[in-house]
Amino acid sequence: MAHLPVLIKDLALILGAAAITTLLFKRLKQPLVLGYIIAGLLVGPNFNFFPTIGDLDNIKIWAEIGVVVLLFNLGLEFSFKKLMRVGGSASIAGIFEITGMFLLGYTTGSILGWSTMNCIFLGGIISISSTTIIIRAFEEQGLKSTSFASMVMGMLVIEDIVAVLLMVLLSTVAVSQQFSGLDLMIEVVKLVFFLSLWFLFGILVIPSFFRWVNRWLNNETLLIISLGMCLGMVILATYVGFSAALGAFIMGSVLAETTQAEDIEHQMQPVKNLFGAVFFVSVGMLIDPKLLWEYRIPVLIITLAVIFGKTINITIGSFISGQPLKQSLQAGMSMSQIGEFSFIIATLGVSLGVTSDFLYPIAVGVSVITTFSTPFMIKAAVPLYKWIDQTLPPRWRNRLNRYSSGAQQIPADADWKMVFRTYFNIIVLNSVIILAAIFLAVKFVDPWLVDMLEQTITAHILTVLLTLLVASPFIWALTIKKPQRGAYTSLWLNEQVNHGPLVMVEVLRNLLAVFYLFLLLSQLFSGLIALIGAILVLAVVLFIFSKRLQSFYARIERRFMTNLNHREMVANTGATSTLSPWDAHLAYFTISPEAACLGKDLETLAWRERYGINIASIERGKKTIMAPQRTEKIYPYDKLAVIGTDQQLQLFRPIVEPESLPQLEEEEEIRLMKIRVDEHNLLKGKTIRNSGIREKTNGLVVGIERAGNRILNPDSQTVFEWDDIIWIVGEREKIMELIQAEPGS
Incomplete structure (x- = not known):
């Protein structure tokens, strides 16, 4: 055997x-x-x-x-x-x-x-x-x-x-x-x-x-x-x-x-x-x-x-x-x-x-x-919550509700957040690449060149030149690339007090560039030569080759962003919902070929009136219809982005998916977000229809919080008041543009 x-x-x-x-x-x-x-x-x-x-x-x-x-x-x-x-x-x-x-x-x-x-x-x-x-x-x-x-x-x-x-x-x-x-x-x-x-x-x-x-x-x-x-x-x-x-x-x-x-x-x-x-x-x-x-x-x-x-x-x-x-x-x-x-x-x-x-x-x-x-x-979570909610004193319950509502408030002015987030990305990502180039050059390239040329000084100079050839675009980005020009300009012009922090960040990133160059040169030459060389090299990079490096870096950045987003661009998909203190949220459904709603328009179906839900978008093949009109018809395999409460969505699901289909992954563009009516957006006194929110965001106003009360699916003639919190479902970037718009724009 x-x-x-x-x-x-x-x-x-x-x-x-x-x-x-x-x-x-x-x-x-x-x-x-x-x-x-x-x-x-x-x-x-x-x-x-x-x-x-x-x-x-x-x-x-x-x-x-x-x-x-x-x-x-x-x-x-x-x-x-x-x-x-x-x-x-x-x-x-x-x-x-x-x-x-x-x-x-x-x-x-x-x-x-x-x-x-x-x-x-x-x-x-x-x-x-x-x-x-x-x-x-x-x-x-x-x-x-x-x-x-x-x-x-x-x-x-x-x-x-x-x-x-x-x-x-x-x-x-x-x-x-x-x-x-x-x-x-x-x-x-x-x-x-x-x-x-x-x-x-x-x-x-x-x-x-x-x-x-x-x-x-x-x-x-x-x-x-x-x-x-x-x-x-x-x-x-x-x-x-x-x-x-x-x-x-x-x-x-x-x-x-x-x-x-x-x-x-x-x-x-x-x-x-x-x-x-x-x-x-x-x-x-x-x-x-x-x-x-x-x-x-x-x-x-x-x-x-x-x-x-x-x-x-x-x-x-x-x-x-x-x-x-x-x-x-x-x-x-x-x-x-x-x-x-x-x-x-x-x-x-x-x-x-x-x-x-x-x-x-x-x-x-x-x-x-x-x-x-x-x-x-x-299964025990909801009964436990109901018991806690009934047991809590009303004053505590109101405080908890106010905190959860206020903690997610989108600020009307996000300039500082945008500028420093961009600064952080520029400094960290370019620093990683520069340090990696220095490490590889000192650890592997220089020893190999020394052995091959048998002339130490020549090998060191070639190592520095090769490293700079690779790292120069990223040194340029670290020192010169501007973060969010609109937000940066707004901060610089609005208040004198903003000048100090912005100047400090600019100084910091230029000092970092000098330090990285010094780190490279100090591994191969004496300290004084390394310091003088670092300053001279930075000057050459910034002033002599600035335009060429900018162009080359822009090509690298475009390639990176294309690769990063290529999957989404091919799939033509977007979005993840932003959770809110409201029970209403975004969910996604695919219309089954067996659904009874096929071929009917939204006005005839009256889903909003029957189930209390809103249709935020319809994805049909490679086409996405944002905030669809009442005359829009429903076809098999349409992908709906729907906003509603847990109970409403559970009742709505059998209407469009009588047979269980794989649930769509959440997407990126469509968000449920909120803004407060204040002096920045100048929405006070305007109706929903006249506010331009639908046109500016490709979205819908699905709720208003006013003086502790919530209005779900408000009428288009509802007038905004000071400190109203408006809930909008639409394209995130366009909602953010509305939030950050200059007064009167």
Whole structure:
């Protein structure tokens, strides 16, 4: 009989056990991840009633590949651009929650008498919620169109990126066994630098590469190229001192900005399913039931800490960020579990040999319990809110409502915010590229030139010239490129007090350019020569080659922005709704071919009168109709952007989608935003029809807040009064133009 390798026997056993348990969990309508974990427990070395795997080390290698594949797919779903789209509310709430949970985990571990390293890893483990479990629960309960679900999705994006950061920091702490704040800060700076560099380089090069080879791409070559890029970035990330998982995540997020992203994700799905199953089965293999029973009290304590800690932290964080109490509580109770990233962090502690044997099974036990509790927590959120709302004194309730309404107010004057945000982008992004060019020149180019030419001074001069050739456009941008000319001019001319801060920023960025040039020259020449050379080089860059550098930088910038937005331009899609303290929010529907509304115009359908909803836009093929007229007819597969309350949208959905169709991803252009009637916009005394809002924003006025009262779907003859808060659904950029318009314009 021919010899069969142990690895094949083990894989047969793993996949067979996984197949049986997943079929069972599918029938029970439970998450497949739990089925994989139980399958791993059954075939693992700690459970003797079934056949056991023969070589655990080989399975661990496959599990490491599984982590790489999972993080690569997570990057494909994530994308840096999605992070930029996350609203301020989700960012504030997510960071508040992660910080609070990390401290709670560390404190809980300390109370239990655990070592410092166990406490640190426990904090990381309980900080991250499960995207898979939450999405599954929302789908089963029909909550994906609700207003709080968008908030939760934004927070999950923040958690994903923080989880990657945590993995890097925990690896650093584990290896160095030091907890110096300076060391951790250096690691954070290195990570941010690495992420920024590869984001800029990847967006500039990779989409252009795919457009160039598009004619030769098919499913097979696309899969091979994508996996090759993923593993190449894994090697590079490991070489510069980061984890393999981080490299996979970065490449996935860069590829997510290409027009091939959906195809890559589709081709990767079977690979992800295979290696994901192996990874989660390996998670179950490491569970020791005896150890888990021995630590049942810590499991119970940590489970309660996760459920109550996440509920409280997310609720408070969401409310602080401007969300109403109801949505904040729903978000908190939806995210009260731990999942996939928690397993990866726990696996990291095991692989580095810095955590105790009991921490891993405890983490899995807590995950299993909180996963089962998640659907019940989501269902209990609304009854709990109603009880709290009835219990709170009226004065407290009014204060809470006023805070959530005021916290999201869009200021009429956003000049400072626009100018400094642009300054920040100019300084940080160009600094990253300049520093990367200096590092590569000093570390690799100069030694190579010295060996080749055998003349040190000549090699140094050539190194400087080559570096300047690459970095000059970015030095020009760092020192001269103007931020938001209109806003900058407005600030400079309006008030004398604005001159000081603006001049200081200009001086700062020019000093940074001198410092970077000095940093380059000081590595190759003496300090005095480096200082004089830095000033002379900057003068040459700014005055002699300024126009050429400006032109070249503009071409680079156009290429970058084209690549960054190419996917959206091809798809001709836009928008994510901005959540508000109103119950009304944006949701998206695709008209089913079986819908009874086909061929009828909006006036005949009278959806606004029947259901209280508004149609913000209709996307038909490559054409988008903003704020459609009453005479506009409805056709199959029209994509509607609809505004309404949760209840209204739930009643409206069966009208247009009698059969369940895949829900559209939220888009970018159409927003639900609000402005206050004040002296800047001069809307006081005008009716909705005469205000020009519809024409200026391609949008609709869907609500007015006045003296504590709310008017939903106001009549077109309603007259605006001082301090009215006007809710508009329309194109974000045009609404912002209206907000920032000069008086009388």
